[in-house]
Amino acid sequence: MKNQTRLGALLEILMISTRLGLTSFGGPVAHLGYFHTGYIRRKKWMDEKSYADLVALCQFLPGPASSQVGIGIGAMRAGAIGGIVSFIGFTLPSVIALILFALLLNQLDVSNAGWIHGLKIVAVAVVAHAILGMSQKLTPDLSRKALALLALVVTLLWQTAVTQVGIILIAALAGFILFKNHAESEDAEICVPISKTFATVCLVLFFSLLVLLPLLREATALNWIAMFDSFYRSGSLVFGGGHVVLPLLEREFVPTGWLSEEAFLAGYGAAQAVPGPLFTFAAYLGAVMSGWQGGLLATAAIFLPAFLLIYGTLPFWDSLRRNPKIKGALMGVNAAVIGILISAFYHPIWTSSILAPIDFAFAAVLFSMLVYWKLPPWVVVLTGAAGGWLIGLV
Template sequence: MSKQKNKFQMLIEILLASTKLGFTSFGGPVAHLAYFKDEYIDRRKWLDDKTYADIIAVCQFLPGPASSQVGISIGMLRGGLLGGLVSWIGFTVPSIIVLIIFALMYQTFDLGDATFIHSLKIVAAAVVLHALIGMGQKLTPDKPRIAISLVAATIMLLFPSAWMQILIIVGAGLLGLKFFQDKAESKVQPFSIRISKKLGLTSLGTLISLLIILPLLNRISDNPFLNIFDIFFRVGSLVFGGGHVVLPMIEREVVPNGLLTADEFLAGYGMAQAVPGPLFTFSSYLGTMMEGVTGAIVATIAIFLPSFLLIIAALPFLNELRKRVSFQGILMGVNASVVGILLAAFYDPVISSSIFSTADFALAVILFGLLNIWKVPAWLIVLLGVAGGYVVQLIS
């Protein structure tokens, strides 16, 4: 009984700590990792700095939201598989609630033509450009990787589709395998976690099975919730590069198919910048716009489920993979293609749906400067962007 009580207390402790972070972690994945270090390592001493760095390295190798995966991993180390789930709930639910409420307000009050909605689209342009520059500096530091990025962007602009993105990522990985192995790190820190290889293989098998079965079921069914689950599960399984890459991946799935308009899509993306927690909770807004609160729950579970399955599958094996130069080379190529995909998305739908006048462009430039040069936090950029939108409206 005492052991069960201690485990329950540990889960409550994880929930309270992660919920605190869920309400306060503004600023995107890099900022989230700083918040995690302050709370989990410096304050609570749950891990040492080396273990924390190893966890971050592991999660950078996986598709999906890196900061969420780090939080889930810390929860698993602290409280087992259930601890990982509790950690995710605390960190994610606050922003889920806010985005669901925003979507319901958008539908109820017909906010499509509201000034603040257009302002949020301009905010999205500034934030995506900031993310694009930051990722480009980190992931395309040399001419070969810049070339991969530019080719990926060109192909995406000429042949926009979700499947084309997958082909680009696969092709870039093969190029990385051939050309980038000599750039791999020679010494990689070892990593250990108490998850059996059998459980890891089972988790991987579940992920692969769902990726195959869900599209087949969706084709023979007209159930809207199955369609939502299929779309968001596939996106959560294949998005490399973090939350901002969700933008083009999901946009190609929902806007051309008429599930949302481009305006509705970008309004939600702009609003997602204003809330703390992972950007993948953008799915909660989209699900609500498609099928109400139930759609939000289905979309949110679907997009985050691959993160759980991938972490459980990867951790028992990733220590060995990280030592292989071939694996590091593949990831270098993949990451370069991600920059190109984001560059294409910056033009369409971001710029094409948000910048309609010189005043819009001027506001976007100001917001980008505040974000990129003066390091103003993203949540404040949202507030300034909305206020600036109303100022532009008054003087126009």
């Protein structure tokens, strides 16, 4: 019976994550909005505070933050296998699309299609909905509103990954000072069915691969090890999401002659047109260099650090977040995350999507469909694609 229950949980994770993987356009901040709608508001798999704390943890870790949040939710639901299933559902649609693009569709230009613009407008509605919901819980008083405002202003004016990490550290210190004696009634326990021994092994493996892969690359001169090393390092050393990893990947593969600048840019355009995490751009690069096998190898290599880090930290995270000395710091971080989300909502989501009054009007309609009429996100996505196509004809 227990196995049947576990199998049922895994199938449910796969179904919901696949639906999100097929409909989650708009980049990492939009993905957090889709997760909030699908996993928290609709399925109620965890409370708002636990979700916010998980987002805060993933903001601290290098790698694709939205993918790590999805892996973490799956792991809390059904253990390490649940995290893998959640990742597969969310990531596989865009991996398949980008590998096919690399193999068959390199003459197709979809970057300026009207329906793509419509999907960007959907992201505006989804992220706005998520920010409103999370801000009510995470910035209820003036002190936390001030921290969110500080994070918003700083990350808008200085748009670098270092700025984002720095403002989170400052908010943690401010939260520790301001809220260390603050008592919150809602502090649900995060259940993570992963042992601390397994977590320790994951952390050791993460750092070991970071050191050993370059040595193995030099010792063997095998192409597949060189590819794995380049993608693994890119996934391990980047803060700030998918757009930040692009220059790292460009430096790894274009100057060395693995692929041309034109092929790199064509794949980047395609990556903007598919749902799911932008890190799946690695699947395109791998497929251009070594066929579909290279696409799968690149995907595994660039996302492996995300798995090792999230599995390595989650079992220790609940005890840390429940520690009275850490709670105040987390309250400050969560407030700063709201400011960072609003900053990313403006740029790049708003600035690349709302280009004319008709775009704003359409975004208001989509927002109303999601918030007031409570239509499923996939209906809103299809409406956005169709509306974007019609707007393109006007």
